[in-house]
Amino acid sequence: MSFTLKDGGTPFQFPVNPEEVSISRSKGYETINMLEHGEFDFAQGEKVKEITFSSFFPKEYDAFYCMYKEGLPDPRVAMNVLNTFLISKKPLRFIISGTGVNVPVFIVSLNSSFRGGETGDIYFDLTLRTWRDSKVEKVGSAASGSKSGSRTDLKKSSKTYTVKSGDSLSKIAKLELGSSSKWNEIYKLNNKIIGTDPNRIKPGQKLVMP
Numbered sequence: 001m002s003f004t005l006k007d008g009g010t011p012f013q014f015p016v017n018p019e020e021v022s023i024s025r026s027k028g029y030e031t032i033n034m035l036e037h038g039e040f041d042f043a044q045g046e047k048v049k050e051i052t053f054s055s056f057f058p059k060e061y062d063a064f065y066c067m068y069k070e071g072l073p074d075p076r077v078a079m080n081v082l083n084t085f086l087i088s089k090k091p092l093r094f095i096i097s098g099t100g101v102n103v104p105v106f107i108v109s110l111n112s113s114f115r116g117g118e119t120g121d122i123y124f125d126l127t128l129r130t131w132r133d134s135k136v137e138k139v140g141s142a143a144s145g146s147k148s149g150s151r152t153d154l155k156k157s158s159k160t161y162t163v164k165s166g167d168s169l170s171k172i173a174k175l176e177l178g179s180s181s182k183w184n185e186i187y188k189l190n191n192k193i194i195g196t197d198p199n200r201i202k203p204g205q206k207l208v209m210p
Contacts, residue, residue: 002067003053005085005105006093012081015072016065018053021096025049051094051105051128059120075122079112082124086110091131104131163205169198176209185210 003014033039057075058066066072073081085092091104109127161176169183177185187198190207194200201207 001099002095002097003055004095004097006095007085007088007090012085013067014055015067015078016055016058017067018055021051021053023049023051023101049103049130051101051130052126054123054125056121056123059118075120079122079124082107082110082126094128105129106131159209160206161209163201163203163207165203167201167203169201172207182210 001017003017005012005014057073057078059075061069061072063069086107088107091106093102094105095102105128107126108129109125111125113123115121115123161172163172169186170180173183173186174180183198186207186209187194189210190205191198193205193207
């Protein structure tokens with residue numbers, strides 16, 4: 001197994017494999033608070049993965065832990081390479097041979113340290129974040145519409161209306177719901193905001209629509 005960062009066609013193989021690699025995965029979600037109904041979470045897309053590991057650059061070759069001998073980099077030179085990757089605005093490719101890890105990444109954190117009694121060796125902690133193209137596909141196909149349909153409906157259920165000067169619940173119901181007789185539906189959802197008198201709404205109040 002080897003750990004490699006590729007900058008274009010130029011590979012940089014870490015001379016000492018880390019003892020463990022941590023890959024953090026999570027999914028985004030949006031929380032909407034609906035009066036009288038409480039909070040609802042709506043799932044969004046997958047968040048960017050974080051890959052973290054620690055290792056070191058040895059000053060001298062040791063067959064016990066070094067993955068190769070020819071071309072073993074000087075620790076200071078190796079750290080300079082990682083620093084160059086850190087400030088680069090182009091994504092790298094991170095590969096762990098023998099696994100399914102072969103992804104474009106950015107280095108987002110690089111910490112180094114020295115240990116007494118190990119003169120010349122440089123230890124480091126590295127954090128990578130996977131990169132993906134920011135292009136967004138246009139929604140035009142029927143398939144795309146069906147995928148986004150449920151999301152759109154959920155958004156409609158949490159629509160709000162901001163009261164303006166001269167508004168009444170019947171006027172808002174006519175404007176937003178198509179019938180002034182539906183004012184009571186609005187009142188039932190917002191009676192905690194409006195109070196006991198449905199005729200006393202105030203400009204600036206945000207009312208949840210049915």
